Amino acid sequence: MNGKAETEAMIVTDEEHEILAYLMEKERQVQFKSRTIKPRQSADPAPLSFAQQRLWFVEQMSSAGAAYNWSIAFRISGELEAELVDKSLSEIIRRHEVLRSTFRVEDDEPFQFVNPPEPFHAEFISLENLPAEEGEKEVRRMVYRAKSDTFDLETGPLIKARLLGLGPDRHVLILSMHHVVSDGWSLNLLMREFSALYEAFRNGTDTLPELSVQYADYAIWQRDWLTGDELKRQLDYWRGQLDNLTTLDLPTDRRRPSVQSFNGAQKFLALKPDCSQSIRRLAQQSGVTLFIQLLAAFVVLLHKYSGQDDIVVGSPVSNRGEVELERLIGFFVNMMVLRTDTSGDPSFRELLGRVKDTALAAYDHQDLPFERLVEELDMDRDLSRNPLFQVSFALQEKQQSGEVKLDSGMTLSPMSMDMPTARFDLEVFVTEGPQEMGIIAVYNTDLFDGGTIEQLLNHYQVLLQGIVAEPERPISELSMLGSEERHMLLEEWTRTATDYPREASVTALFEEQVLMAPEAIALEYEGETLSYA
Template identity: 40%
Template sequence: MTIAASEVLQELDGRGVHLYFDDGQLLALTAKNAMTGEVRQLIERHREELIAHLRDRDGRRQARIAPADRAHPLPLSFAQQRLWFLAQLEPGSVEYNMQTPIPLEGALSVEALTVALSRLVARHEVLRTRLVADVEGVPHQVIDPPSPFDLPVVDLAGRPDPAAAAEAWLAADLAVPFDLAAGPLFRATLLRLAPERHLLAIAKHHLVSDQWSSPILQRELEALHRGDRLPALPVQYADFAAWQRQWLTGEVLEAQLDYWRARLDGAPVLALPTDRPRPPVRSSAGAVLDFVVPADVVEGLRALSRAAGVSMFMTVFAAFNVLLSRYTGQDDIVVGSPIANRNRAEVEGLIGFFVNTLVLRTDLSGDPTFVELLQRVRADTLAAYEHQDVPFEQLVDELGVVRDRSRTPLFQVLFNYAAGGAEGPVGDGPVSMPVKFDLSVALAEAGAGVVGSVQYSTALFDAARMSGFVGHFQRLLSAVAGATDVRLSRLPLLTPGELVDLSRWGAPVVELPPVETIHELIGGWVVTCPDAVAVRCGDESVTYGELWRRSGELAGWLVGAGVGAGGVVGLCLRRGVDMVAAIVGVWR
């Protein structure tokens, strides 16, 4: 099976190479060191299909983005509008703060760096933009005039461990909220670790930047620091926002929405088991746990991807869906996944908030083989790529999603796979950090292997559960790489350590007595060992005799209330001894 052009574009995006067609030429915007020989071969191999696809895609869009009329209030983009709305619900929230630490080695002129930052902020209007609501409460973009940049310098060179001090400083800075109306939404501080070793700590709000913007920012700052002259930008982010508002209306919007209405009709909520009840208002308190997928497993996954005609994203994403299905018992899985969404030539070099989130729904019913699942994932993902123009924020509004402050709309788990290289060491344990979803899994290629991280809500999950989750994912990826024709139900999930524990639990084998119901089995234990502990929860425990007494009282009350076999009884209790007694009572 051949790979579709849209799939090649997504693969290249993951590798830090974004293609666009402009003025009759196939052009590329790349992250640093991303244009490898392998990437060049991939582009050349699919050159004609890529050009045709990009030309057709652009032909379905309006004419080029033009500068907006600055005499009128500048609207927010759809993405900005939703984050602004969320900020009104949770003033002072820091979960959408972003950070880009840039190490600087060698002799450094603070004055030259300050000038470069001033030129960068003058070049990109979005870095000096505030979001201000009018008297009717409607927010607009307000662009402040360029001014000299203020670069504070923090000297950590005298600390016993400058690196640790810098890490603590970065964590504290990330927790400082931005004032969206007062601004600025972009700040930088220079940390001095040694006479010729510095760290430029850049922080910005997600409203003015995204993941793709970070390498643009770093690349242009380096060029401006060298004194290079950069070509003028064709448009600014505010121009894109105004264009988006005008273009994504009428028939264009309806055609895209029709797909998503049909695709997400009746989509279920993912029922991941949690360690604590879900709080009424979603918490951003979270932690991150890093892990590694070994090179031999990655090579097996790559071979499978080539044979099945799919991208690595699709292969690993399919395995992730299997994992979620095992954890939830569901075969209809909904997961979010980010996409660069820079599909206009004019915005390729802009810093700004362009990234979109696709809602991917996977059908695992019928116990297919993994290769069969791959083809389902491939078809669904390509269809989503073709309808990626509707911003997630607008999709939520247009679908009339009921607001629930305890969880994010449409999906609660995010998945991302970056085919490009990853930087930074992999940690040994969970690190505290704000999170936006119940669970976010991100993987990135690093050399011959893959590094990953799981960000999770600590209001819902314990570190031990997430450690087990990671182990099961690693085991599943290893199994998929070596056995593609196995049905999903036969794919192994338990780690070697868990299998050893199971073998210990398996002896001696005890034959169960011939009973028809679970409560009859419990009743048998009441006769043989009434004083043995039947249920333990924390510091509380009850014996079989006491459990039988409590459950019998409830059973008698229910019978007196007219409840009989086949009746439905609702229970509303916290997890614990009383809940078990109530369940047994209903059974009785």
């Protein structure tokens, strides 16, 4: 795609083939500027990338706290040399300048300053004297604590490490970083580099080759490249696509705070194996990627929950189109805004086509940073919610066991990480395994109860089952109610005999419900909903 010989190093998943074919066709129609990233010639402070700049502003204006942290933890089995852990981490930080960068203001503009490399030390915490069960509890507590780490962007460092000792050959390494210097791709890259460097230092062999560019080079290149005709092409598309955008209003359990909070929790649902296989088959038969199939079903779910036809969802893209960036730790991920029109009660098959067209066009204009888009649209800032979208959706790539086995006999095994913070009202991730899929929902606890999100996940599964059974049905006829819930609604809840306080009128009881949950659905009829407010 970028006219480089190194493109064979790119890993193209099945989900990307359709996107690549579309973009290659479009590339014949558009003359792109050169996308070669060159190393900067001086060590002067560099501008922030657009993504970094928005995150920096969020830090200055709100109480985001630990909402924008990334962390990873993995168990290490086998004989471990703690000094080699420090040496390996020090080398990673030396290689990737962004991990030793700090952020300060000069002439009213934020800049990133690269600091000289220094020895880095993981905090060692011995748990060997604790009983096995207590030790595991402490491990979970420390992993959770890492998600709540706070960082000072001005003074740094923006990476922390803890090494927990459970026994002579049992350890847990926990790493946390601020999002301004990392993303999800970076965490996987960091784990791979740590494994390679630890083994190289242990065996006295060559370490990793030097990086050709650094994150600051990318930030400079991005600001230079995204100008002129290319900026106009991207902006023209997004201005048209997002004209007269409506806010997605999902029913919440509590009134929205005046300033967005980031208090979060997560729920998980494993899709039934037969449902997972049926979803894959329908995607193949429909000629769409699995992501588009799942996204279209999610759009139907949001349509039913909100009663709105204009459905807006955010979706992350890695934004590492240049080969040089694939091996670089840093904040590259971009959020695309996917807007779908569900009006006219289309069949699911027809809606699938709409979602496909929207997604492919968005991928063709994915280089415009979300932060720049918000800036250019000049929207009134609503501190109570994320701009442009409040719900995000993503399909995570197939994961194997994730274990890394070193020649020395040591094994690194990633640990699952719960997310105690929520960047949006709701984030949904579908994880794809060899046989079945799972759904993770990260939600804002100031808006939703856990039971509400569990119900939403169950509704999504029932909806998927109905879609694969009858994809030609109009979306209004696709049910999201399971048999038990349907029985409860039609049988149990129609038995209305109950005791109410004699001193309270019906009007007073209704007003009490309005105060408790104004956005909750009070009435639903023929696809239309009415909230208590």
